[in-house]
Amino acid sequence: MSTRLPSGSGWVTxxxxxxxxxxxxxxxxxxxxxxxGVAAFRRSVSGEPRGPLCGMGTCYECRVTIxxxxxxxxxxxxxxxxxxxxTAAATQESP
Amino acid sequence: MxxxxxxxxxxxxxxxxxxxxxxxxxxVGAGPAGIAAAVRAAESRRRVVVLDEAPNxxxxxxxxxxxxxxxxxxxxxxxxxxRTNAEVRRGVAVVDVVVGGDDAPIVVVAERHRxxxxxxxxxxxxxxxxxxxxxxxxxxxxxxGVMGIGGAxxxxxxxxxxxxxxxxxxxxxxxxxxxxxxxxxxxxxxxLVAEQAxxxxxxxxxxxxxxxxxTLLQAALYRLAxxxxxYAMGTxxxxxxxxxxxxxxxxANARSTWSLPCDVLCTGYxxxxxxxxxxxxxxxxxxxxxxxxxxxxxxxPRVFAAGEVTGVGGVxxxxxxxxxxxxxxxxxxxxxxxxxxxxxxxxxxxxxMDRTFAVRxxxxxxxxxxxxxxxxEDVRCxxxxxxxxxxxxxxxxxxxxxxxxxxxxxxxxxxxxxxxxGTVRSPLEPARLSTLSTAALAGAAASxxxxxxxxx
Numbered sequence: 001m002s003t004r005l006p007s008g009s010g011w012v013t014x015x016x017x018x019x020x021x022x023x024x025x026x027x028x029x030x031x032x033x034x035x036x037g038v039a040a041f042r043r044s045v046s047g048e049p050r051g052p053l054c055g056m057g058t059c060y061e062c063r064v065t066i067x068x069x070x071x072x073x074x075x076x077x078x079x080x081x082x083x084x085x086x087t088a089a090a091t092q093e094s095p
Numbered sequence: 096m097x098x099x100x101x102x103x104x105x106x107x108x109x110x111x112x113x114x115x116x117x118x119x120x121x122x123v124g125a126g127p128a129g130i131a132a133a134v135r136a137a138e139s140r141r142r143v144v145v146l147d148e149a150p151n152x153x154x155x156x157x158x159x160x161x162x163x164x165x166x167x168x169x170x171x172x173x174x175x176x177x178r179t180n181a182e183v184r185r186g187v188a189v190v191d192v193v194v195g196g197d198d199a200p201i202v203v204v205a206e207r208h209r210x211x212x213x214x215x216x217x218x219x220x221x222x223x224x225x226x227x228x229x230x231x232x233x234x235x236x237x238x239x240g241v242m243g244i245g246g247a248x249x250x251x252x253x254x255x256x257x258x259x260x261x262x263x264x265x266x267x268x269x270x271x272x273x274x275x276x277x278x279x280x281x282x283x284x285x286x287l288v289a290e291q292a293x294x295x296x297x298x299x300x301x302x303x304x305x306x307x308x309x310t311l312l313q314a315a316l317y318r319l320a321x322x323x324x325x326y327a328m329g330t331x332x333x334x335x336x337x338x339x340x341x342x343x344x345x346x347a348n349a350r351s352t353w354s355l356p357c358d359v360l361c362t363g364y365x366x367x368x369x370x371x372x373x374x375x376x377x378x379x380x381x382x383x384x385x386x387x388x389x390x391x392x393x394x395x396p397r398v399f400a401a402g403e404v405t406g407v408g409g410v411x412x413x414x415x416x417x418x419x420x421x422x423x424x425x426x427x428x429x430x431x432x433x434x435x436x437x438x439x440x441x442x443x444x445x446x447x448m449d450r451t452f453a454v455r456x457x458x459x460x461x462x463x464x465x466x467x468x469x470x471x472e473d474v475r476c477x478x479x480x481x482x483x484x485x486x487x488x489x490x491x492x493x494x495x496x497x498x499x500x501x502x503x504x505x506x507x508x509x510x511x512x513x514x515x516x517g518t519v520r521s522p523l524e525p526a527r528l529s530t531l532s533t534a535a536l537a538g539a540a541a542s543x544x545x546x547x548x549x550x551x
Contacts, residue, residue, distance in 0.1 A: 027254025
């Protein structure tokens with residue numbers, strides 16, 4: 001049954017801008033980055049830093065590159081072991 | 096159906112759920128309204144598929160990481176759903192919907208976040224897309240650290256802690272109180288809760304709630320739990336400042352203005368129903384919400400709507416509407432009279448709340464010439480203010496043409512200039528080209544079915 005709930009226990013290791021970090025399993029990429037102190041998830045078209053605004057997939061402000069795929073909404077993706085996350089903090093450009 | 100499945104295969108759509116699924120009822124949105132609709136439809140022995148963008152069911156209010164963190168009512172409904180054979184597909188965004196004529200199936204095309212498209216064909220559609228936050232542009236609102244109260248609540252439920260962060264909460268309505276309590280519980284330091292509505296309005300509303308037992312009262316109870324935080328009425332934030340992230344906000348009331356250093360600012364100026372899908376399908380809307388009859392039917396045959404998309408009214412109303420819509424979509428002719436009575440009472444509370452917490456004029460005029468209005472395309476207020484409407488703003492400045500498709504700046508433009516949002520087109524969400532091909536084929540297949548059914 002697909003409504004089964006995740007356990008939310010345990011930890012996974014993700015790479016955040018090339019830095020390996022341990023984060024709780026079951027959290028979203030946006031939540032993990034927020035607690036890691038990341039402010040600039042992406043750069044806007046005129047180069048401004050931007051971070052999560054709506055937290056629910058509407059605003060597209062929390063877009064990051066996940067496992068090489070650009071423009072993924074960090075608030076809609078759960079962390080997984082070995083995941084590679086790249087934010088604007090690393091690139092200075094729109095991810 | 097075969098044509099769509101084959102087309103999906105040829106486009107490289109593969110894996111679980113690829114191609115077309117045929118059910119009786121397809122429900123868009125797995126929040127309280129969608130869950131209640133799915134439960135009622137499935138318990139009426141209908142085949143049901145529920146689609147949602149999020150990784151877990153529950154929508155915004157019942158969002159959770161583990162079952163332990165759910166409230167009693169949420170757990171009851173989610174457990175009840177899991178006992179049905181309704182199939183919930185998570186992490187998928189609906190990009191196109193085709194409602195054919197007569198008995199032709201309704202075709203819903205969705206894109207998986209991981210890639211790949213799916214096509215659902217159904218006899219009835221329940222739209223339970225909920226609501227989003229209304230954002231009011233003000234100087235500095237684009238700085239990282241400035242977010243919606245719903246955004247902060249969502250990040251908390253997604254696992255963020257905000258531990259040690261200095262937080263200011265500014266906005267209006269009962270929703271700002273529970274988020275203040277949640278942030279305090281998580282370890283944040285809430286410095287100020289600024290309610291823009293004047294004291295008298297808040298007091299009168301609170302008194303009116305005493306005769307109307309409702310979940311809104313929980314907000315008042317939460318309030319009691321954290322009296323250490325200053326709760327200021329008739330007070331609002333006029334600007335935010337910082338270089339690469341938020342460093343301070345400016346706060347104002349009728350008498351004075353002052354600065355307050357902080358790490359996070361949560362704003363909450365009410366909710367906006369997500370009516371893109373009903374508008375796209377040609378369903379009638381009024382006051383920014385989908386129009387429904389007493390069976391929650393929209394003005395388009397076989398299309399129902401339930402929850403905040405029909406007007407913001409809170410979780411209890413959403414459940415009631417979902418139950419009615421699910422039964423109606425399943426073909427149950429009789430509407431449960433007790434549900435109708437509850438719906439009537441709950442809608443009355445919602446209307447009273449709208450009046451109490453109307454956004455004051457000072458807040459509507461905070462944006463300066465250089466304040467960004469459209470965050471996707473970085474369009475500033477000065478470039479928009481002299482134009483005649485949303486359509487002109489779109490054509491001249493690209494406002495509303497970015498990734499969010501005007502979902503943030505559209506309601507802002509309405510609040511600032513009284514402009515209505517433009518027409519809604521497919522795709523309903525940004526989508527990959529392969530998904531769009533699937534959508535085009537699904538549309539063609541639906542028209543073919545119409546021809547078949549009219550010919551037979």
